[in-house]
Amino acid sequence: MYQKLRTGLLAVTMAFSLPAMAENYTIGTGSQSGTYYPLGGMLAKIWSENLPDFNMRAEVTAASVENTIKVSTDKQLVGIAQGNVVLQAANGVKPFPKKLDVSVLFSLYPNVVQFIVPAKSDIKSIADLKGKRISLGAPGSGTRVSAVNILNTLGITEDDITAQSLNYTATTSALANNQIDAGVVVGSVGVGAITELALTRDIRIISFSEDELAKITKDYPSYIQIDVPADAYNKVPAFKAPAVWNVLVVNNNMSEEMAYNMTKVAFENMDKIRQVIDVTKYTTIENMAKLQGISLHPGAEKYRKEQMK
Template structure:
């Protein structure tokens, strides 16, 4: 009799625990649906000393806060080329990249052996070619770079692509005529300051932090791109245009003629129209929050969204932009 009573108690205890755990599981499903269902994504940016990283971080926060069931983080990368490849592979939901790199990917040119299924959501801001040397180096023109130690930018970056193309357009072969190294923004300015290189390329937004910082501690030259050099380069690289960096953007540096190319948000052509629409809509409707983080986002407007000629906007992005005119 006692054994039967004990067995009954055990059965009741087991049933009670089972009911408790079922109720707990149901409560968690009701309370935390977004945590269970939200998909984790990343947006490819660049090095932490450039503008891509904070810009990507600001966009990631907006998308995570405003797009249902989406959680996005900013990923440090080597920038444009890497981001474009990873977007196509499906490793990232989006990437920030220079327009010339995305155009090359779309056409299957340059670093890309075949046409890549890429589209853009919108253009961000123009990147400027900064060719930097210390004033004491005596380097004052692109031609003066021949025979020198030059940082072309991080490997697989848009900066490296641009630097090599610009030097080639003035008759300098990066494999034969210079001692080329591949350093990111911060590494480039540190190497300049320490005398490890003679000059370096940084292709970034106006007021980019790495250039600003070295101009505060060293006298620098920004090497101009002449009108003739610009014309020759743009003829074969139509994603670029002429640009003049105003005086005093960088300490003790006067106005400098150079080249610019727009940065874009690149995505896979396979992205759903709904996702592209939601990402574009939330970005533009909350661009004020992004501008608190990066001033260059002042150029990120619906009017500038299609500034990269030659690569189509994603249909979902275009749908949102079309809705603004209705």
């Protein structure tokens, strides 16, 4: 009897003395050769170090589409995604079969749609892509969604090309080895995959015409025009391209307190993130709601309004 009582008391004592276990979360990123992965790693580190009972790791994924789906089904706490993909998810537009319960924590930086070709290629414009072998991006990626949407808007369907579904690394490798004629990478200016390719191969990035950009922004208002200067990549001439804001996508059901605290901690530590991820110079309080057509999560909006006073 005494032994049973002693064992019971010991169990109760341990229950009260053990520290609370931290909750484990993931942030969906993209391939390791893009910007999403290191940015997600930095955010995970900042949140883990500054939020109580919070432990997060960055997960390699196919990027925007996969991240948005996983966030909506509570398989990830937060994901990095292209704004146009999140808008399509919120509205139930293909590739999503129905409306998903998602909202935005805050906007990050613009992602540029970059059609890459060898420098000596006879492909001089988007129209010249007809009949060519093109990597449109990995399945489940925002790159593929953007590439298909833009080509369709400009009168080119997948039937007009020989389409391949390669991620960033495979796309640049295939270009380097003349296995494809063009490849699409949707990422920040200076994205690692293109930077590395430009150091070993002579390449160009197709420049969109003013008429093409006008058609794209008419059909997809979430896009903006970006003028990229010469030598943003090694020996690559200046080019014009459509761009769309990347965002942090979260589930609508995330608590207001958690959304507020995650937003607050991220911006309080943004200088540390900028030391590692240069494009986060665009990640500001003023740009939080840059993506039109979808609301910020109430917790994030509360923080934004406090800071804008």
